[in-house]
Amino acid sequence: MNVDIGNALASVASPGVSRESLERLDEQVAVAHERIERGMANEEHGYEALNLPERTDPDEIRTAIEPVADVETMITVGIGGSSLGAATITNALESETETIYLDNVDPEWVSRNLERVRFEDAAINVVSRSGTTAETLANFLVVRDAFESAGVDWTERTIVTTGESGPLRDLADRHDLPSLNVPDGVPGRFSALSAVGMVAAAVCGHDLEALVTGAAAEAETLTESLFDCPAYAYGATTYALDGRGAGVNAVMPYAESLETSAEWFAQLWAESLGKDDLGQTPVRALGVTDQHSQLQLYRAGPRDKLVTFVTPRGGGDRPIPDTGVEELAYLGDSTLGTLLEAEFEATEASLAAAGRPNVRVEIDRVDEYELGGLLYGMEAACVLAGELYGVNTFEQPAVEWAKKATRGLLGGGEFAEAEAVAEKTELRIER
Amino acid sequence: MNVDIGNALASVASPGVSRESLERLDEQVAVAHERIERGMANEEHGYEALNLPERTDPDEIRTAIEPVADVETMITVGIGGSSLGAATITNALESETETIYLDNVDPEWVSRNLERVRFEDAAINVVSRSGTTAETLANFLVVRDAFESAGVDWTERTIVTTGESGPLRDLADRHDLPSLNVPDGVPGRFSALSAVGMVAAAVCGHDLEALVTGAAAEAETLTESLFDCPAYAYGATTYALDGRGAGVNAVMPYAESLETSAEWFAQLWAESLGKDDLGQTPVRALGVTDQHSQLQLYRAGPRDKLVTFVTPRGGGDRPIPDTGVEELAYLGDSTLGTLLEAEFEATEASLAAAGRPNVRVEIDRVDEYELGGLLYGMEAACVLAGELYGVNTFEQPAVEWAKKATRGLLGGGEFAEAEAVAEKTELRIER
Numbered sequence: 001m002n003v004d005i006g007n008a009l010a011s012v013a014s015p016g017v018s019r020e021s022l023e024r025l026d027e028q029v030a031v032a033h034e035r036i037e038r039g040m041a042n043e044e045h046g047y048e049a050l051n052l053p054e055r056t057d058p059d060e061i062r063t064a065i066e067p068v069a070d071v072e073t074m075i076t077v078g079i080g081g082s083s084l085g086a087a088t089i090t091n092a093l094e095s096e097t098e099t100i101y102l103d104n105v106d107p108e109w110v111s112r113n114l115e116r117v118r119f120e121d122a123a124i125n126v127v128s129r130s131g132t133t134a135e136t137l138a139n140f141l142v143v144r145d146a147f148e149s150a151g152v153d154w155t156e157r158t159i160v161t162t163g164e165s166g167p168l169r170d171l172a173d174r175h176d177l178p179s180l181n182v183p184d185g186v187p188g189r190f191s192a193l194s195a196v197g198m199v200a201a202a203v204c205g206h207d208l209e210a211l212v213t214g215a216a217a218e219a220e221t222l223t224e225s226l227f228d229c230p231a232y233a234y235g236a237t238t239y240a241l242d243g244r245g246a247g248v249n250a251v252m253p254y255a256e257s258l259e260t261s262a263e264w265f266a267q268l269w270a271e272s273l274g275k276d277d278l279g280q281t282p283v284r285a286l287g288v289t290d291q292h293s294q295l296q297l298y299r300a301g302p303r304d305k306l307v308t309f310v311t312p313r314g315g316g317d318r319p320i321p322d323t324g325v326e327e328l329a330y331l332g333d334s335t336l337g338t339l340l341e342a343e344f345e346a347t348e349a350s351l352a353a354a355g356r357p358n359v360r361v362e363i364d365r366v367d368e369y370e371l372g373g374l375l376y377g378m379e380a381a382c383v384l385a386g387e388l389y390g391v392n393t394f395e396q397p398a399v400e401w402a403k404k405a406t407r408g409l410l411g412g413g414e415f416a417e418a419e420a421v422a423e424k425t426e427l428r429i430e431r
Numbered sequence: 432m433n434v435d436i437g438n439a440l441a442s443v444a445s446p447g448v449s450r451e452s453l454e455r456l457d458e459q460v461a462v463a464h465e466r467i468e469r470g471m472a473n474e475e476h477g478y479e480a481l482n483l484p485e486r487t488d489p490d491e492i493r494t495a496i497e498p499v500a501d502v503e504t505m506i507t508v509g510i511g512g513s514s515l516g517a518a519t520i521t522n523a524l525e526s527e528t529e530t531i532y533l534d535n536v537d538p539e540w541v542s543r544n545l546e547r548v549r550f551e552d553a554a555i556n557v558v559s560r561s562g563t564t565a566e567t568l569a570n571f572l573v574v575r576d577a578f579e580s581a582g583v584d585w586t587e588r589t590i591v592t593t594g595e596s597g598p599l600r601d602l603a604d605r606h607d608l609p610s611l612n613v614p615d616g617v618p619g620r621f622s623a624l625s626a627v628g629m630v631a632a633a634v635c636g637h638d639l640e641a642l643v644t645g646a647a648a649e650a651e652t653l654t655e656s657l658f659d660c661p662a663y664a665y666g667a668t669t670y671a672l673d674g675r676g677a678g679v680n681a682v683m684p685y686a687e688s689l690e691t692s693a694e695w696f697a698q699l700w701a702e703s704l705g706k707d708d709l710g711q712t713p714v715r716a717l718g719v720t721d722q723h724s725q726l727q728l729y730r731a732g733p734r735d736k737l738v739t740f741v742t743p744r745g746g747g748d749r750p751i752p753d754t755g756v757e758e759l760a761y762l763g764d765s766t767l768g769t770l771l772e773a774e775f776e777a778t779e780a781s782l783a784a785a786g787r788p789n790v791r792v793e794i795d796r797v798d799e800y801e802l803g804g805l806l807y808g809m810e811a812a813c814v815l816a817g818e819l820y821g822v823n824t825f826e827q828p829a830v831e832w833a834k835k836a837t838r839g840l841l842g843g844g845e846f847a848e849a850e851a852v853a854e855k856t857e858l859r860i861e862r
Contacts, residue, residue: 001862002861003861005858007855007856104718104720105771106697107685107687107747132758137754138751138765139767140764141752141762142767145752154707228583229860247733248679259672267725270725271790273732274732279732283714288536293697294702297705298830300705300829302710305712321573321575321576325598325601331841333842334569340537340538342837342840343566343833345852346849348852349833349848350836352856373862379632401784402722402726402778410773412760412762417546425437425438427437427450429435429659429660429661430433431433
């Protein structure tokens with residue numbers, strides 16, 4: 001990926017960061033880079049994520065999915081980092097294979113999803129490091145049962161991606177299911193470029209080598225100066241802007257195919273940096289659609305936002321047919337792609353003209369290679385930002401409370417958290 | 432809808448609002464309510480939106496869609512308020528009719544959507560008040576052309592919803608197309624409960640009367656005290672919390688069917704209140720999925736957030752099959768619905784336990800009546816909040832700049848805005 005931070009400079013925007021401040025910040029970037037390199041070299045928890053381009057073995061993934069390589073529907077059962085990376089990749093790329101991501105336990109929605117599956121031509125991809133994630137295991141039990149009800153043997157069409165031990169590992173062993181490892185030292189939100197993110201992509205026939213080599217090429221760009229490394233330029237600029245008041249980071253891809261990547265980014269950013277009362281709030285937006293929804297706020301609301309545009313340069317196009325109507329004549333010579341590009345440039349300029357900071361992240365096109373680079377680049381940007389904030393980028397302690405409370409409420413043990421639920425303060429206003 | 436603001440009180444959360452502050456604020460609510468009532472009575476611009484339950488005529492909409500009532504696919508061409516209300520309704524409810532919303536001009540995505548349409552069994556719903564919205568007209572020309580290429584006469588299967596004059600009105604007259612009015616005085620983001628939002632719902636066979644009567648019942652609750660009116664309780668609480676530091680409002684429905692309603696809310700809130708450097712930033716979230724993504728930030732990040740839960744009480748369910756695994760035994764006696772409910776209660780309590788403000792918006796179930804009430808209630812909440820902020824809730828001046836720049840870039844006239852695009856400040860960091 002390439003990055004353009006010109007519209008985040010203090011000469012353009014407020015909040016903005018001056019060139020001099022960036023140069024001072026670059027000294028911290030050098031220190032952080034050294035820390036990151038050491039973490040990678042020592043295979044430390046979390047930093048290991050940045051070694052994935054070297055560690056991930058596409059052959060191993062392809063071998064595991066071989067029994068189900070020709071299915072028409074791939075049902076991924078996972079939540080958070082066990083789903084978003086895979087969905088980002090397969091939603092970005094075209095495939096004959098249909099993908100379903102069961103990342104919620106809404107019963108009507110699960111039923112609606114399963115209703116339309118031809119089970120004899122479908123497979124399950126169940127993903128949970130611990131093998132005990134409540135939502136994932138509940139859905140897996142439901143899906144397994146649906147296969148059985150349809151008279152289809154789920155043990156012949158299930159791939160398990162899990163940690164070294166736990167109920168899912170036991171299950172894989174017992175039924176001799178093809179299984180892959182959630183890589184050690186890699187938090188879920190950083191695992192898109194491992195088996196966690198690539199099983200569904202493999203079944204969809206995507207080019208796993210290109211994903212990995214794209215990421216490896218991005219890894220090559222990591223260096224001690226933000227002025228030489230797109231990922232660090234992005235991470236350092238967002239950090240600097242947050243410190244100057246831009247607590248919100250609206251990520252706005254100008255491509256429908258990248259919509260899920262904004263969701264993936266939102267998890268990466270929120271779970272990694274949202275701690276110790278710190279961290280930017282990621283907001284998922286979409287160009288051009290949100291020009292007619294969020295742009296008013298971005299241009300004229302509080303000066304607390306950075307807008308991150310993600311723009312692929314090339315792609316397919318489609319002419320706009322001519323019409324006899326004079327007011328619309330300017331569209332008739334054009335294409336949807338030209339319109340999309342003009343809308344992007346206009347929106348970017350409209351924010352700059354209002355002094356609102358924005359950053360452009362460019363990729364050449366939406367394909368496996370570029371996607372690998374984008375995912376890796378954003379992960380490296382996040383790790384750098386975590387160093388600058390001084391937070392523990394790789395933990396997510398605040399989600400534990402609700403997990404215990406849920407378990408307690410369902411009778412899965414005694415937890416003080418479950419009792420706290422009953423103490424809710426009410427102030428109800430009813431119809 | 433019912434609202435519970437207990438977890439937004441200063442005794443629970445920081446930022447929070449004390450009961451005494453709410454009582455003081457209630458005096459402003461009474462004044463604002465009087466202004467709103469006067470606006471409604473005088474049919475003033477914007478306030479007219481709150482009269483829609485009386486103005487909208489389901490029969491007229493049903494008559495207009497009669498020629499296409501049995502299609503298998505309804506393609507709505509519109510953007511922003513011309514699409515989100517309709518999508519919110521049809522995505523919330525089940526139907527045999529497939530709906531497509533072309534609310535973006537991404538050429539590959541438009542092509543992919545059209546590829547799978549059987550045009551002889553499809554219809555077009557084109558929506559633009561001015562009849563000149565670039566994205567909508569470009570897509571309409573593309574879709575029309577796709578019908579023609581398939582040998583299907585689009586003039587027999589197009590419904591037009593537009594203003595009293597303009598290219599779309601002319602087109603409807605010329606081809607004698609069934610047409611409906613975008614109601615006067617009602618900004619797009621407030622038009623879900625008019626023809627703008629209800630044409631697709633009518634083709635999908637949804638109960639338009641129930642949508643309208645649900646909204647009308649919510650309208651009955653508007654009264655001079657926030658303690659007696661759920662909509663005002665919500666609007667006043669969000670306003671008070673914003674003033675106390677909660678500049679972000681994360682709307683988190685606990686139902687997949689309500690996911691689009693969070694997008695709709697985001698437009699309503701951002702475009703209505705995001706002006707004069709004011710306005711909360713809406714964030715679209717989803718329970719339980721985002722517990723594994725955003726919750727860490729909501730619970731442990733900056734204290735700048737309100738979380739709004741939207742929870743339907745009832746709905747379908749699905750048992751979780753039992754498993755032999757001891758660690759998962761607690762799930763085996765349960766259902767997905769019970770798990771969903773426990774996760775919601777746990778998440779709500781986990782935020783309260785961390786002193787993070789949150790509000791619960793309840794509806795009885797996801798059906799037309801309740802949805803009508805929810806949409807109307809949120810609109811009234813937004814209008815009230817606008818009065819309290821003292822902004823012009825019903826305009827969106829900041830989106831004009833980019834529209835002019837786009838038009839200029841495409842050769843549709845001379846605009847200074849288009850020239851500004853070329854002056855972009857660059858600071859590029861490349862691979």
